[in-house]
Structure formats: structure tokens, C-alpha cells
Amino acid sequence: MPRRTSLFDASRIEDAQDLEDVVQDKRASWRANNAKARRRQRRYKKKLIAELPRIISDNQGSYPEDDT
Template sequence: MPQRTYPKDASKIHSASDLEDVVVDKRAHWRANNAKARRRQRRYKKKVVTHLVHELYENEEFDQ
């Protein structure tokens, strides 16, 4: 079973296409239907992207 996606996994993303590889729903086959699985993937992606944006913003702030 693949690992759950955590916000700290944002460090593994170097380009936009890496997002699909990093974000994994380990319970995808247990979801009631495909719509719920897609919704959950969207939430995982949003968490990772938000964390990545916050990291970038914090690093920029300290560079100035």
C-alpha cells in the first residue's frame, strides 16, 4: 500500500508535472465512487501546493 501524502512531500516537487506523482491517495480503491476519489485527490493536491507556496513565501521573505 502506498504512503499517504503529507504536506512535507512538497519538497519532492520540482516541476508542475511532479505533483501528479507525489500526490497519492492510498485508499483510492476503497472510495465509494470515482467522484469521491477525485475530490479527495484534489484536497491532497491543494494541501501540498499550499504548503509549497508558504515555503516559497517564507524563503523569499528571509532573502530580502
């Protein structure tokens, strides 16, 4: 069973297709119907997208500039 998506997984997203790969609902088979599963996936994606600007700004300061 895959682990639940967390906000720390936002650091693994580099382009839009990665979002689909990162977001996993480990309880998809337990959901009452497909509509509820899709709704939950949208919530996970929305949370990760909201987290991206913070992660990007944190990563920009961590790389030393190369003067070569």
C-alpha cells in the same frame, strides 16, 4: 500499499508534473465511487500547492551563495 501524501512531500515538487506523482491516495480502491476519489485527490493537491511558498522561502535561505 503506498503511504498517504503528507505536507512534507511538498519539498519533492519541482515542477507541475511532480505534483501528479507525489499525490497518492492509498485508499483509492476503498472509495465509494470515482468522484469521491477525484475530490480527495484535489484536496491533497490543494494542500501541497498551498505549502509550496513556505518550502521555497525556507530553501532559499539554506544555500550559501557562490562568489566564484
